[in-house]
Amino acid sequence: MQTTSTPDGCHFHKLSDLSARITPKTEASTLIIRGFLLKIIRYKRVSSTSTNAKALAQKGAAEWTVVVSEAQTQGKGRPGRTWNSPKGGLWFSLIIRPKIPIDRIPLLQFWAANALRKGIEKVYGVQSEVKWPNDIVVDWKKLAGILIETKISGQELVYAIVGIGFNVNLTTEQLPTGATSIFLARKKRFSLEKTLSSILTVLEWDYETLGDESAVVGDWWKHCAHREKSVIIETSNGRVHGKSVGVNLDGSIIVQTDQGSVTVPDGSLRLDT
Ligand code: BTN
Numbered sequence: 001m002q003t004t005s006t007p008d009g010c011h012f013h014k015l016s017d018l019s020a021r022i023t024p025k026t027e028a029s030t031l032i033i034r035g036f037l038l039k040i041i042r043y044k045r046v047s048s049t050s051t052n053a054k055a056l057a058q059k060g061a062a063e064w065t066v067v068v069s070e071a072q073t074q075g076k077g078r079p080g081r082t083w084n085s086p087k088g089g090l091w092f093s094l095i096i097r098p099k100i101p102i103d104r105i106p107l108l109q110f111w112a113a114n115a116l117r118k119g120i121e122k123v124y125g126v127q128s129e130v131k132w133p134n135d136i137v138v139d140w141k142k143l144a145g146i147l148i149e150t151k152i153s154g155q156e157l158v159y160a161i162v163g164i165g166f167n168v169n170l171t172t173e174q175l176p177t178g179a180t181s182i183f184l185a186r187k188k189r190f191s192l193e194k195t196l197s198s199i200l201t202v203l204e205w206d207y208e209t210l211g212d213e214s215a216v217v218g219d220w221w222k223h224c225a226h227r228e229k230s231v232i233i234e235t236s237n238g239r240v241h242g243k244s245v246g247v248n249l250d251g252s253i254i255v256q257t258d259q260g261s262v263t264v265p266d267g268s269l270r271l272d273t
Pocket of ligand 1: 047048049050051072074075076077078081083085090091092093134135144145146147163164165166
């Protein structure tokens with residue numbers, strides 16, 4: 001499969017190369033965290049775990065149902081991007097149904113990033129940082145990405161699919177430019193199974209922090225790779241250049257420019273070196 005990447009380490013592959021077939025479900029198992037039952041559905045290969053999880057959620061699947069696959073043929077990244085997902089990485093999607101107001105949905109992004117960062121430190125002893133809007137980085141190289149997709153009905157959040165792509169055992173040849181893996185950081189391979197249960201455990205432990213939005217955003221900002229640093233953000237309306245000084249509860253970033261403070265809702269951020 002041909003893979004290209006953007007300067008911020010996001011992955012693209014050519015749609016014409018996506019010829020792999022979807023294989024049937026291999027197995028399902030359960031994981032118990034704090035007496036709480038999680039159902040894990042495993043595949044060898046699917047187009048996207050998030051697409052599968054969404055179909056399950058539509059049919060009423062319980063919260064904390066997880067879809068994981070050894071490889072994805074059409075892994076989804078942030079809108080308009082695909083996600084390179086060969087065997088060796090951890091690709092999974094979690095169904096949650098949090099009771100939060102719809103204007104607080106962006107908090108899920110911060111919550112998931114916080115949990116992932118903490119899980120990575122706990123399991124591997126690797127210090128990573130968060131990067132706006134949805135990345136986990138080590139030395140500015142992308143280690144993991146998060147994709148939150150939601151279904152809203154009226155003013156209610158019906159479900160959210162938390163898709164996590166984590167480059168655990170990927171080699172340099174498998175990684176796009178600008179990306180890294182635990183294998184590269186620690187020079188050895190790790191169990192994807194144990195990684196999954198550890199990350200799910202932190203996500204579950206931290207779930208209740210969603211009720212404390214300033215703590216969630218505060219923790220994210222404290223471990224942000226570009227806190228108070230000079231950045232360039234490419235947006236659909238042009239380039240924003242300035243110091244990154246904070247993030248808002250709606251998920252936007254605040255940049256102090258020469259013209260004053262600017263709030264940027266979406267874009268690709270890089271350090272201004
Ligand atoms: C990004 O950084 O652009 C987000 C990447 C999210 C990738 C994960 S892999 C598991 C889940 N299934 C998908 O198709 N995408 C997410």
